[in-house]
Amino acid sequence: MSRASYDSQRSRHVARSFLVSGFDLLAVVLCWLAAYQLRFNFAVPADFAHTGWLSLAWVLPLHAVMFRVFGLYKGMWIFASLPDLVRIVRAIATAAVLAVAIVAMLHPIPPVPRSVLVSFPVFLLMAMGGARAAYRAWREYRLYGMLASSGKPALLIGVGDAAANVLRQLHRSSEWRIVGILDDNPNKLGRELMGQCVLGTVDELDVWAPRLKAQHVIVAMPTASNEARKRIFALCLKAGVHAMMVPTLSEMMRGGPRASAQDHGAFREVRMEDLLGRDPVAIDCPHLDGMIAGRTVLVTGAGGSIGSELCRQIALFRPAQLVAYEANEFALYQLVEEFSRRFPEVALVPVAGDVRDALWLDETFARYTPAVVFHAAAYKHVPLMEEDNAWQAITNNVLGTWRVAKAAAAHRVPKFVMISTDKAVNPTNVMGATKRLAEMICQCVQTETQDTAFCSVRFGNVLGSTGSVVPKFREQIAAGGPVTVTHPEITRYFMSIPEAAQLVLQAATMGKGGEIFVLDMGEPVKIANLARDMIRLSGASDVQIEFTGLRPGEKLYEELLADAEQTLPTHHAKLRVAQARCAEPAIVEEALAWARGTRVPPPAEIKRELRRWIPEYVPYQRPNLQVVAGAPRVAEGS
Structure with a gap:
């Protein structure tokens, strides 16, 4: 801003402040005289009228000083609100007390009537507060009054602070128009919130939406349980309306999910994470605090979906250092940038490195001496690793894990947690x-x-992770389809990234050595149904689903336990310990010797050797499924 522009704005501000203070002082004069008129039934005796006019010589300066002391001219009338009214009340009340004291000291003859000293502050408060409220209402009508009948009609679900905030924001929006509120609390039916009536219950959504021609619903219940939100979203799908929601507090603290092009300031699009998500995980904070606080923690694969979320969760427990070990330079850079904004107090140490580099691993462990290691680095994409990249899966997932584990053991790291699947x-x-x-x-x-206590943690797909089906479907829907599903009957387990990371941390506190922890993934989800729900939620009824056939290495369903395994409960409801088949050191040594070989075996040999070391491994054979191969596109979401 140029100096001339700054001076011009400052001059306008001074002029506005002068006009506002002039109005307030005029109000003081008029209210003071009105108090006298009311006291004497509009027939003020001459001697009292004379005293009243003379008293203005000290009443005016007293109020002018109080108005300045209490900062009445810092705010803008167009945004006048409760804090401005509080300042006015404090200024007038203080001036009223001082006025009584001044009258008691001066003893004017005739005296200022006590009823004047009582009624004058009331008149003044009404005049000053009313003027500001009237000005704001007038300006808002001029600016936004024509918007009241414009915009797409939408129903609001929920009655509370979040709903009030949405109503305030949409009052100035030309895009949306709230036509009614639904809430399950029977005591609120028929009541009003900021001029909008609570019409009925949420179960009546399919009645009210067509009656009011509302094709959109805004769910303003950020503190509701996941089960309650799922029920509401199911009703939205049934009614054929497009649902949006107010973000939860935890989302806003984390920076919220990645916004879509249709997200809005006070609310966002409903995502499949909302339908598949579960209630927050209860974690053992004292034990985690004892394990992490003031200590160095190392995370491999720190730039990945799970690794980066582990870093965020770990940061909440104030580690002395957080060593982020990552082979992807850009992912590491993004993590550093995020931590500089969100966790500036955490000493993040970015280390660019490959888990297959034994020399660099040894140097890193020696330099930073971590107390806990979370090994999240891995190649995880099934079809990519199945044929042409099978050897990279061996070197990264097997040899890399061995080298990180050996470095942890050599440097006597107390705790080592591997992320499995x-x-x-x-x-x-x-x-x-x-x-x-x-x-x-x-x-x-x-x-x-x-x-060193080594343990592994198994869980299924995480929502929104790199390569996850949910962001893929979202992109396909945005592009107009088709949404590609491999098989009509394929199912998968799903868990949110924060929940998975929290349970991994919880498992770390419980691991004594050698355990394989299994996370409670809930019920498996049919991917075709997930695609249908995402299409309906998006409102894109013309998007089609295309079945493409199972990809190399892909199963119709995933398991969390092998056939011969059993689980034991832990003190955490969402964590169990698998009684897995014990590994034979001779077999593992043979596999590692082969992995450290000097040639790259063909995929067929890799699968044959894996089958020899892992009896439960049965290499994928592509089924001949007529229902999938050459299947026609199936229109969904209508």
């Missing part, structure tokens, strides 16, 4: 088999040391 159970693909072999490596290294 449900695809390690009865694996049918190279990726799952390599993760099962990585679990076996951790069990074998555990037998070689008493200083």
